[in-house]
Amino acid sequence: MWIAYKTIVIKEVLRFSRIWVQTIFPPIITTSLYLLIFGGLMGERIGQMQGIDYLQYIIPGIILMTVITNSYANTVSSFFLAKFNHSIEELLVAPVPYWVILLGYISGGVVRGFIVGLGVFIAVSFFVEFTIDSLFITFMTFLLTAILFSLAGFINAIFAQSFDDISIVPTFILMPMTYLGGMFYSIDILPQFWQDLSKFNPIYYMVDSFRLGFLGVSTSDFLTSMSVLLVMIIVLASVSFYLLKKGVNIKT
Amino acid sequence: MQVALSIQGLQKTYANHLKALKGIDLQVEQGDFFALLGSNGAGKTTAIGIVCGLLTKTAGDIEVLGFDQNTRANDIKRLIGLMPQEFNFNPFEPIEEILINQAGYHGISRAESRVQAEILLKKMQLWDKRFDMAKSLSGGMKRRLMLARALIHQPKILILDEPTAGVDVEIRRSMWAYLKELNREGMTIILTTHYLEEAESLCRNIAILNEGEVVEQTSMKKLLSKVAHQVIILESASILPKQIKEDGFECERLDDYSLQVVLGVDINITDVLQNLSKQGVSVDHVRSAQNRLETLFLRLTKKN
Numbered sequence: 001m002w003i004a005y006k007t008i009v010i011k012e013v014l015r016f017s018r019i020w021v022q023t024i025f026p027p028i029i030t031t032s033l034y035l036l037i038f039g040g041l042m043g044e045r046i047g048q049m050q051g052i053d054y055l056q057y058i059i060p061g062i063i064l065m066t067v068i069t070n071s072y073a074n075t076v077s078s079f080f081l082a083k084f085n086h087s088i089e090e091l092l093v094a095p096v097p098y099w100v101i102l103l104g105y106i107s108g109g110v111v112r113g114f115i116v117g118l119g120v121f122i123a124v125s126f127f128v129e130f131t132i133d134s135l136f137i138t139f140m141t142f143l144l145t146a147i148l149f150s151l152a153g154f155i156n157a158i159f160a161q162s163f164d165d166i167s168i169v170p171t172f173i174l175m176p177m178t179y180l181g182g183m184f185y186s187i188d189i190l191p192q193f194w195q196d197l198s199k200f201n202p203i204y205y206m207v208d209s210f211r212l213g214f215l216g217v218s219t220s221d222f223l224t225s226m227s228v229l230l231v232m233i234i235v236l237a238s239v240s241f242y243l244l245k246k247g248v249n250i251k252t
Numbered sequence: 253m254q255v256a257l258s259i260q261g262l263q264k265t266y267a268n269h270l271k272a273l274k275g276i277d278l279q280v281e282q283g284d285f286f287a288l289l290g291s292n293g294a295g296k297t298t299a300i301g302i303v304c305g306l307l308t309k310t311a312g313d314i315e316v317l318g319f320d321q322n323t324r325a326n327d328i329k330r331l332i333g334l335m336p337q338e339f340n341f342n343p344f345e346p347i348e349e350i351l352i353n354q355a356g357y358h359g360i361s362r363a364e365s366r367v368q369a370e371i372l373l374k375k376m377q378l379w380d381k382r383f384d385m386a387k388s389l390s391g392g393m394k395r396r397l398m399l400a401r402a403l404i405h406q407p408k409i410l411i412l413d414e415p416t417a418g419v420d421v422e423i424r425r426s427m428w429a430y431l432k433e434l435n436r437e438g439m440t441i442i443l444t445t446h447y448l449e450e451a452e453s454l455c456r457n458i459a460i461l462n463e464g465e466v467v468e469q470t471s472m473k474k475l476l477s478k479v480a481h482q483v484i485i486l487e488s489a490s491i492l493p494k495q496i497k498e499d500g501f502e503c504e505r506l507d508d509y510s511l512q513v514v515l516g517v518d519i520n521i522t523d524v525l526q527n528l529s530k531q532g533v534s535v536d537h538v539r540s541a542q543n544r545l546e547t548l549f550l551r552l553t554k555k556n
Contacts, residue, residue: 007356014349015342086340090350090401093304093334094357095326251308252266 004096005104012108016074024116027066031120034062035127038184050186050217055128060214061183061207064145066120068178069170071113071146075105075153076166083157088250098244102154109150110143117142137222138213144229145206151236158243177203187219202228254317256282256409256440257303262312264298272298274464275312280442285435287451288444290461291553296444297337300413304334317408330358333407335398337414343387347378347397350386351404358405365404372400375430391418409440416450428454448549462553483541484521486511488533499527512541
């Protein structure tokens with residue numbers, strides 16, 4: 001089972017590495033533009049957020065956004081394509097337990113999230129100097145966020161019937177939730193109603209926790225954030241495993 | 253002889269209520285070269301898909317080399333190599349990677365699978381293309397890639413669903429030779445094909461599926477012996493006589509040099525040739541006018 005798991009992960013990493021121009025490079029360019037426009041040009045006019053320079057303040061959110069989108073994109077596109085070109089049958093005819101298939105794809109998403117996140121982090125370090133306040137909190141938040149969105153991408157891929165279906169969720173759900181999850185701002189500056197509403201957005205907890213790890217400031221409790229993430233991971237992992245085992249949209 | 257594959261009462265009804273399999277029983281012995289014939293939609297691919305774990309069954313039991321699919325599905329998967337009808341690999345993966353990955357799914361280490369991949373790719377004349385993306389291969393090459401992938405974990409049973417569709421004659425013949433070699437070495441091979449000549453020349457036993465039911469399961473020899481007559485064409489180097497006396501056989505003059513002869517069950521070709529020789533017909537070429545299995549197949553699957 002270990003060899004089968006390793007094979008799926010290597011296959012996934014080779015897959016997105018082969019198309020690095022589409023997978024690894026664009027987020028680094030996009031991030032650099034964000035930093036240039038929001039941080040460099042507009043940031044000075046905005047001033048500080050929670051007592052921190054705006055340029056520094058938005059960096060954790062930007063890095064986490066790339067982790068979210070890339071973890072999600074990796075599993076959704078890879079698993080959907082495997083369904084589309086029927087190469088998923090390579091796994092179905094082999095003695096690979098369903099949980100190993102799931103774990104392999106999720107790990108692929110996490111690795112891509114990590115590599116792209118690291119790439120963005122390196123790119124960011126050219127624009128601004130900063131230190132990581134807590135490596136543990138930063139890493140735990142990254143890891144759980146990447147797992148969660150890899151799982152979400154996996155479920156999307158199971159239900160997707162066309163290429164449109166794998167872009168609808170990222171465009172119409174994921175992106176608004178990310179932008180409204182306090183990526184560019186602290187929810188403290190919002191009116192009370194929107195502050196309360198933001199607390200129903202799970203991405204808020206991830207961004208806030210990641211910011212706590214990087215900068216040492218947050219608007220929520222770290223343990224609450226981790227609990228939200230863990231509960232969601234358990235729910236999505238159970239759903240993914242059930243769908244895979246039932247063969248929904250995979251076996252007829 | 254141990255039973256390689258046993259299927260009892262296998263039924264499959266799709267979500268659209270199509271009954272693809274209506275309770276089929278099949279038995280394939282270990283070491284057999286077994287043909288599963290049937291027209292499009294007969295249920296061959298469905299049956300194979302269920303055996304290999306690609307489809308779910310509605311009812312019935314499957315045993316592979318003594319393992320019950322209900323309880324030992326993964327053990328069964330280790331024993332079977334499947335070459336499906338449709339291309340089902342990632343076209344953007346290098347072909348050597350496809351084999352190594354498949355071996356990995358079966359728990360074979362990368363180092364070990366590289367060795368096995370080299371042997372198979374050389375055998376399939378694909379070694380020079382091992383770094384190429386699968387999409388760049390021709391149709392025949394893609395079929396050979398799928399055969400290599402089916403064999404990468406050295407299965408006991410090889411299931412081939414239309415293995416030589418779209419493959420040119422030369423490669424088809426070399427694939428047949430290789431399959432015969434594998435079968436001689438002890439591998440059980442189950443083959444579905446539309447090329448009835450392929451089934452006739454390769455397989456020892458046969459089952460014919462029609463509209464989700466097994467309409468015949470017997471040895472190839474017994475099945476072919478059911479054909480009451482055989483039609484052959486005789487070609488003469490010299491112009492044929494205007495009148496040919498029929499003695500135990502029927503014949504029809506096709507042109508000045510060709511004669512179509514229908515052989516009954518009581519007469520063999522030697523008697524016919526001797527008879528014609530006495531009438532001054534010198535035959536220098538004999539060929540079959542029809543495929544015997546094809547005749548039978550059409551008869552067995554004919555709709556009422």
